[in-house]
Amino acid sequence: MNTPLDEPTTRVRIEVNGQPVLRDVACRKHLSDFLRDDCGLKGSHLGCEHGVCGACTVRLDGRIVRGCLVLAAQASGHRVETVESATPGLRLKALQDAFVEYNALQCGYCTPGMLMAALDLVERRPDADREQVRMWISGNYCRCTGYHAIVDAVCAVLDLQRVGAFAAEPLPQVNP
């Protein structure tokens, strides 16, 4: 193997939370390091850094992905949303409130990834039942709560959505 002795870089242009960002980055840099180090967005966390824990979950072109399993170079020309972006959205705000109300976090390390996965579920699976919530967040590890409180919080937000609490923000037309 001829491993390069230098550090090859590439220019990326990524829409991050609605803002175009232009940077020169190492080819090997993954999206989470790009967001944290090059964009100053510390919301997405790195737990395992090999695609197991889900703490780095962000949305790429509207779908949740592992930030640690996408290169910044691959995301060039694409749209990224992090937990910071969605804060003003009614659904994410409701999820954050529910996480507090139901004690769905303790140390909070998994919370940004949980919130992004849960937001994706609330938007794409408005009819999800408790079992489907568990399946959807099965890729996000929490070492504190035992998950019940997280599932409670997500189900509470789904209930709110069903009674029209987010009617002011209709769901975007998304693929299932």
Added chain:
Amino acid sequence: MKSQAFDYVRAESAQHALALLAQHGDDARVLAGGQTLLASLGMRLAQPSLLVDIGDLTDLAGISVDHGVLRIGALTRHVEIEESPLVALHAPLLAQAAPHIAHRAIRNRGTFGGALAYADPAAEWPACVLALGGTLVLLGAGGERRVAADDFFRGLFSTARRDDELLLACELPLLAAGERQRFSELARRQGDYAIAGLAARAVVQGSQLSQLRLAWLSLGDRPLRSRAAEQVLQGGPLSAQRIADAEAALRAELSPFADLTHSAAAKLQMAATLLRRAVANLTRDPA
């Protein structure tokens, strides 16, 4: 989990990708969804000097029915297969298997072709394609060639694809009249790699199975068919004795390796259980 340094090129066409592969040989790796490759680079299990990103080759993505086959492009993401009406209609085995692949965020990104080309013996797609008797379409400098799934998987992470070839697509026969397909696997947790798994298809008439194909995952160095068990099960009407004989044949022809948490004997026991469940499931009349 930081990779060693590498260079990155986004291929502009399949020909561009092939030229880069020809030029860099074993120093280059094809990057599709990256859900396995980037993790293994992070763990430094591989240290290529160049990644050839084929993510922009949109011709390689998509699901269609053409000339009596279901064609799934190599860049089709797992989630697209999971949610495809064409797959549900013509290859329900894949729709059943998809939810077992890792987790939603991984399925949004990982690709069908990537999983087939990587040929992890614990992966779902290779066993499904083997069970369905699929055909892999490869592109090289000399043009396209087709390889039957039975000949494609050669060993641990090893396939008939040459280093300078790209996997373009997989073609699958359409679900036939009377055909049933069943996927099941046993894993410690949702989304974990299977301890044992079975992709099965058969034409069912009463209690008689024909054109049966049983493809196993996580039970060898590659996805494996159990031809002896297939043969026993198709020898006549199903009976308790025939199923017991098939189980004995299965135990004789599989020789799984132990993994970190399961002995070879435990895996074999699980395979036998999956076989019995699959037979019951295939012959149960759809509600």
